[in-house]
Amino acid sequence: MPLADLLNTGSLLSGSGALLVLAIIIFSECGLLIGFFLPGDTVLFAAGVSIATGTITSSLTSFLIVIPLAAIIGNVVGYAIGYRVGPLVFDRPNSRMFRPEYVDRAHRFFVRFGSWTILAARFVPIVRTLVSAMAGVGRMKFPMYLLWSVVGGIIWTDGMILLGHQLGKVKFVREHKGDIDYLIIAVVVIGLIPATVHYLQSRRRKTT
Numbered sequence: 001m002p003l004a005d006l007l008n009t010g011s012l013l014s015g016s017g018a019l020l021v022l023a024i025i026i027f028s029e030c031g032l033l034i035g036f037f038l039p040g041d042t043v044l045f046a047a048g049v050s051i052a053t054g055t056i057t058s059s060l061t062s063f064l065i066v067i068p069l070a071a072i073i074g075n076v077v078g079y080a081i082g083y084r085v086g087p088l089v090f091d092r093p094n095s096r097m098f099r100p101e102y103v104d105r106a107h108r109f110f111v112r113f114g115s116w117t118i119l120a121a122r123f124v125p126i127v128r129t130l131v132s133a134m135a136g137v138g139r140m141k142f143p144m145y146l147l148w149s150v151v152g153g154i155i156w157t158d159g160m161i162l163l164g165h166q167l168g169k170v171k172f173v174r175e176h177k178g179d180i181d182y183l184i185i186a187v188v189v190i191g192l193i194p195a196t197v198h199y200l201q202s203r204r205r206k207t208t
Contacts, residue, residue: 018056019063022047023070026157029129030074033081041125044157048164049173060165064158071122071153072146075132079145082136110140118148122156 022043029038047063050056110117114135121131135145167173 018047018050019058019066022063023066026067027070027074027077030071030153031077031081031132032074033078033129033133040128041160044160045164048161048166049168050164051161052165052168060161063161067157067161068150068154071157072149075118075149075153076146078129078132079136079140079142079149082133083139084136086133086137108138110135110138114138114140115144115148118145119152119155122152 025038025043026040028034029040044067047056047067048060051058051060051063117131118135118140121128132149
């Protein structure tokens with residue numbers, strides 16, 4: 001699928017299979033490391049708008065049940081990948097990126113900040129894709145991880161869908177839905193700037 005179609009929520013959510021398509025997108029973004037590029041926020045919002053305008057004929061209730069489940073299951077799969085594969089990947093003492101001590105650091109981090117990290121990561125693209133695997137690598141206690149995955153999954157998915165559904169009743173939003181999709185993407189990108197700057201500054205301090 002071309003990149004333009006991935007950004008075009010109208011093409012992604014067209015047809016009778018919109019619920020299945022959205023579930024696959026959210027599952028992949030939350031659970032598979034290759035899903036970091038998927039536009040989760042925009043398709044959730046667009047789904048809400050499309051339900052309100054009648055473009056999607058599936059019920060709002062079905063979306064509010066199925067999509068959080070897709071996000072939660074995705075998180076569990078991501079955790080399992082990190083838990084199983086992480087120790088093998090990071091067993092490279094001479095590597096700059098995959099040293100064993102990084103596993104210990106991840107473990108200490110998730111012991112201290114794990115719950116809030118899992119919750120907050122739901123609202124940050126790319127981070128929500130990576131944090132599940134890193135929680136597995138860091139051996140975060142699974143019951144705690146699952147609890148906050150459920151809480152975050154419901155708040156994020158249902159919150160975005162309901163927001164889109166309410167705004168979809170506004171005439172201006174219905175008439176400019178395509179433009180609003182790009183506005184959401186712009187807001188998300190801007191939100192990533194502080195984290196990117198902090199990361200670059202940290203790397204610069206380590207090299208000096």
